[in-house]
Amino acid sequence: MILLINRLEFKYETYNKLKKELNERQQTVLQYIRKHKTITISEIDKVFKGYARNTLKKDLTYLVNEGFLIKTGEKRGVRYHHNAN
Numbered sequence: 001m002i003l004l005i006n007r008l009e010f011k012y013e014t015y016n017k018l019k020k021e022l023n024e025r026q027q028t029v030l031q032y033i034r035k036h037k038t039i040t041i042s043e044i045d046k047v048f049k050g051y052a053r054n055t056l057k058k059d060l061t062y063l064v065n066e067g068f069l070i071k072t073g074e075k076r077g078v079r080y081h082h083n084a085n
Contacts, residue, residue, distance in 0.1 A: 022068075025051060026059050030068055034082045041078065 022030065025048075032047060033039055041060065045053050060080055063069040070081045 026063060029056065029059055030063060033069060033080060038079050038081050
């Protein structure tokens with residue numbers, strides 16, 4: 001059991017050190033949010049018409065999970081903010 005825990009800790013540290021990679025679309029969305037500070041999914045959907053709404057939602061979720069954005073509110077009141085950290 002201790003050996004397995006050590007292996008998992010090592011894998012976690014290795015993956016945690018990897019650079020966070022963003023695709024071109026995610027980088028563009030992040031730049032837009034940095035410029036406008038706070039946005040909603042509706043705003044992103046209007047600006048990035050070439051992409052499916054669900055794709056943009058997945059990108060926003062990924063950016064939140066990776067610490068690039070902060071999500072506030074619930075349901076229709078959700079806002080995404082640039083994380084200055």
